[in-house]
Amino acid sequence: MKPELMIVAGLLALSLSACGGGSDPKAAAQASAETKHADEASDSHEHAEGEAGHSEQTEVESTVIRTEIARRSGIGVAAVGAGTIADEHDVQGLLTPLEGRVARITARYPGPVRSLRANVGDRVSAGQTLATIDSNLSLTTYSIAAPISGVVLARNASVGEVAVEGMALFEIADLSSLWVDLHVFGEDATHLRPGLPVTVMRMGDDSGVETTLDRILPGTATASQSTVARASIKNADGLWRPGSAVRARVTVEQLPVELAVPLTALQRMDDSDVVFVREGERYSARPVKLGRRDARRVQVLSGLKAGEQVVIEQSFLIKADIEKAGASHEH
Structure with a gap:
């Protein structure tokens, strides 16, 4: 019982005693019942306040967006599931014409x-x-x-x-096909072998063409003392030009994982990595623990279950909407 309620109960008891009611069991029982009722009402009020506070906290960590608005905003959602994380090596190279052409x-x-x-x-x-x-x-x-x-x-x-x-x-x-001579340094060269997948990209461009390593040249490049790994790419449109420097990403190994999401699904909120889970038209921030990642995906160790619908496109819009709602609530 809270101190203020104890004081009220004491005053009631003194009043009854002064009026000769100290020996009246019915009056005493009535006072006790009133005190109990006041205590229960106070506890009920505190519980309601706690629930209201929890509701407010949940609301600022989620937002409701109508389906049509989400569609027009380009918000994309996909089910969480198994995936692969690639062990990738980023290298640079040079385009050259094929020998004999x-x-x-x-x-x-x-x-x-x-x-x-x-x-x-x-x-x-x-x-x-x-x-x-x-x-x-x-x-x-x-x-x-x-x-x-x-x-x-x-x-x-x-x-x-x-x-x-x-x-x-x-x-x-004949430039319909070109060689990509990739220069690999140090221990990275020991992981390379013919047949490995390679993505070749122009400098400053994250998109590229897919190919595979044809061979590892037996010598080293004289000037850089690098190992040269050679791949070839198609150039029917002539947009790849001999002598141009390029970037390449060589995939050495593919690691299967139980849960993975695209990097585009990740956002930072309150110094935590979060994704946004959709349930109906409600989008809720979900803290996640992450594992290994590559240039496109990241492993999820905890915080999500297979099959949950996660925002993978325009996730920053969800974050902005939640933060806007939180700022309005603070004011």
């Missing part, structure tokens, strides 16, 4: 160049005439044709210039 076109006989019919960057077909030269030996004009289809990388002659025998007039390369 580069041709140097030379003059067969000495003489002045009469015409040049291709420029750097032009696509040419095998058998296409690239130049004509007046032969000083036969006093006739002969043609120079492209031995392969490809792109003109260099043109080393001018009209009227005297070409000598063996002089390189053009350089042509």
Whole structure:
């Protein structure tokens, strides 16, 4: 019983005693019942306040978003389930033409160049005439044709210039496929082997093309003393250019885990990692304990169950809505 209630009970008892009611069992019982009722009412009030406080706390950690609004906002949800976490190595490399797909076109006989019919960057077909030269030996004009289809990388002659025998007039390369020479340092090289998956990306770009390691070259790059791992990529549209530096992600191993979510599902709230679980139209922040991660996914050790619906797209919108509701509640 609380002190104030004890004081009230005492005053009631004194009043009854002063009025000669100390020996009246009925009056005493009535006083006791009134005191008990007051105590129960106080406890009930405190319990209600506690429940209200819990409700307010829950509300600031969740928000309700109508289905149509969520759809228009791009909020995406997926069921939590098993996944794989990749052991990945990030390396850099250089694009080069494939060996055997580069041709140097030379003059067969000495003489002045009469015409040049291709420029750097032009696509040419095998058998296409690239130049004509007046032969000083036969006093006739002969043609120079492209031995392969490809792109003109260099043109080393001018009209009227005297070409000598063996002089390189053009350089042509078939760039429909390119090699990616990846430079790997130290112990990372010991984990590489042909057949491993590789994602090749342009510098500053997180998207790329998928391929596999073709081979590990036996020597090392002289300047950097790195091991060179070679892969190849398709280049039908010609957007990958020889000589360009690239980034690559080599997947050495795939680790299966019971629960995993995309990194896009994660947010930080109150110094904790959280995801947002959807139940109907309510989105609730759920603290999670995380394990290993790669460039796309993270292992969930605790805080979620398989099958729960988690926001994986636009999760920052849910966080902003919850924090806005919390700020309004504080005021």
